Amino acid sequence: MKLDLRWRIVIIVVVLILSLYQLYYTFRYYTLSDKDKMNMTYEQINSLRNRSLHLGLDLQGGMNLILEVDKTSLSKEEADGAVDRALEILKNRIDQFGVTEPLVEKQGADRISIQLPGVVDRERAKNLIGKTAQLEFRIVAENTFVQKVFENIDKKLEEMKDTSRISTLVDNNGVDFIVYPENISLIRNILSKEEIKSLIPSDYIFMWGKEKNKDGVNQTILYLVEKNPVLKGDAILDARAAIGTSDNPYGVKVELTMNKNAKNKWASITGSNIGRRIAFSLDSVIVSAPVVRERIPSGNTEISMGNATINDAKDLAVILKAGALPAPVRIIEERSVGPTLGGDSIRKGIRSLIYGAIVVFVFMLIYYGVSGMIADFAMIFNLIILLSVLSLFRATLTLPGMAGLILLVGTAIDANVLIFERIREELASGKTIKTAISAGYSKAFSTIFDANLTSLVTALILYWFGTGPIKGFAVTLGLGLVVSFFSAIFVTRVIFDIITSNPNFKKLSI
């Protein structure tokens, strides 16, 4: 059992060197200046980051969402695998979002956890994640037809002694029926009247466009479209954002590729509707209603996005391509931390760690003398190994995890307190220093083991219980206990053995 002292020293030195080597990456990564990063390739930075200690979202800032897939609206067959499908789709969408190291994973039976580190445009993220994106294509009624419906409505309004007239509330520019913000609710009101509703031909419905700002004026377009969509989102095989539309070289567009089944249908629809407009709607809001210029036999279709930004086009393409989520998802928990608060937390954490360590170290030094110093040394050793193990296992250091580190300084030193007290007892009973040390270590061992075991059990339970930050705490605590076993028992023992192996050694300061 007892290894030769020399070998034990070798083990300690090797562990120390390996730990420091592992920690070097962390040190290097977090001290990189912008200039350094400029001079490094992406691969270099990435590999450095992968090897360094990961900070939780609560320390580096970021956004954590927990989504629940609402399966109530699905049939039993649909519900099977709905979460996995949603997971894949969300992964696709997130990948396009452009944050480093996003994490999308399943949590439990029907939950998905999404972690977006760094500075995140929260609203954009939530929109991209949450869109069910029911994409539908509908044929738009011709303007003369719409005007006729309006006339009928106005006639009815006159009959009803209602003073409002829909034709005056709508501004027809020859192409679109434009509604200004102040009139929207009036029109909604008119259209929701029962008498009016019966005037709308039963296979048509009114749908609204997206509010747009044109020449400083907000406007929304009212469309009368065929009720039954001619195509749905499942027809889309691929969608890409691109610049340069047929009428504007700088215009943003999304290029669609239809799948095999939809291709023929699309060809016949476009073929028989040349010159007419086909509206496409996302979640029942019409995004645009381009005119069909020609029969599209190949399925390759272009949606020009007017004066939208390329980011808008990208987001739209992502939504179209990744497909609609199989079921609505709900954000059931969201936690975001800004980078400022994260940085502040790190500073405060490190500060309490240093202060705590100083107090404990000084106390040990005063109370146990040289032996206390040995325990202090073991504690520093402990922290170094723990941090390197954390980074090696790619564990994440969270704010509660930092609290765990701090706590560990106070609790892991307990092992040494127990040993030292035992040695004092043995010395008091008249044993020689060497035998007292030996007895102290062996007798204190079972107590230390039992005490650490219970803490380990609770750390395991916490790991099961917690999400994110708390898991980080459990990991730090659990690993810390294991590592402290090595440092507080093995390392200090070796140091004692080194000291006592000196023939001139007379009195133990404990």
Place this chain on the structure above:
Amino acid sequence: MNLKKINLPEINFVETRKITYIISLVLVIGSILTILFNKGFNLGIDFTGGIVLQVHFEKDVKIEQLRDVMNSLGYKNAVIQKYGTENDFLIKVQENFEKVQDTTGPVVVGFSTYPNPTKGEKNLTVKVKVYDEKSPVKNIFIRSDIFKEIKELTPSDIYDSREEVGVLNFSLDDFKNDSLVTLYAFGVDRTNNKGLEKEIKIFVCSKNADITKVQVVSDWQDTTYKASSKGVELSPTEKIISLLKERFIEENPRVDREEVVGAIMSKELQLKSLWVVLLGLVGILICVWIRFTFRFGVASVIALFHDVIITLGFLTITGREMSVQIIAALLTLIGYSINDSIIVSDRIRENLKLMRKDNFSTIVNKSLNQVLSRTLITSLTTLFVVFMLFLFGGKVLNDFAFALLVGVIVGTYSSDFIVAPLVLDWEIKKPSKKRG
């Protein structure tokens, strides 16, 4: 160094145990009463659901101004407090932003007949529109005395599945000449909640096998409702943040922390927290049982209950909030505070072998005195760091540090003054067959 040996006075634990029992009992009962008087714990949003926003402003902002913003959004119950510095605020709304369960069915919001014949029609179409706030609508039904079974309407509009229009075609055969027909329409949502039936009376006139006039007789009031969009509903934090940015342009608000906890999560966490604490205690019981004896296990767990309850009492009396962090602190406490009990138990176990002639109470007393200083020192080192965390760890970790601070003190006390005396009392009442 003289400092090295703190000579603790010999304490007769066997005699003091009556007093410490009373002290503990008072503390535990006091804690329970505190919690009861407080009507339970101060649950944070982790447990109640709701939102927390931590906002930093670059210039001075008054709490009243923020209150105005929250009031204008309808959050009258929002808690607004300074957080750390003058320009940091914590805005908290404890409200469920999503209902856990949908228990109400769809509401019938619209009814129309189509076409409205002036000349004559063979068929009459009725449309029923229903709306459900929470779940998608599954089906719409109409029942009436004039037809035998309840008729299912085919939902046709599926643009927003929470709003459905059902269409049913009647032929003239369904009506007698010039009849007043009473229809009852209702919807059922996807969670199978049936909505209230809406009575609709229609007057149908017919002539020469044609329907000539249809009139809805019920004084129909079109219920106004707002359709909700499918997909993800933005949390109310977006509204608050955008209004803050609008109102305080100069002060340039920066959101440092945003937490939204849905009702599902919070309900789940309540249950899970209870479980996790109980599981922790059972885990300890088993550990101590295996490594020591069943009696030590039970005594330790009683002491842990004592520690947890008193810590909770202190948290409540100081107005601190229950959060996931507190649960983590409690569990850490359970794992840590048992350590001192183990030190004591270990020594008793050892002394039982060494002091075979002495009776149990002498052994317990001797053991406790032997290890008293080390239980104090191990707790002291932990208290040092927890205290530093409490002072310098920042606001976010403050409650966590406080819980541990109280817990470690109470835990050390209970390890020395409760666990071993309990085992002793047990032994006195019912001597175990085997010693130990």
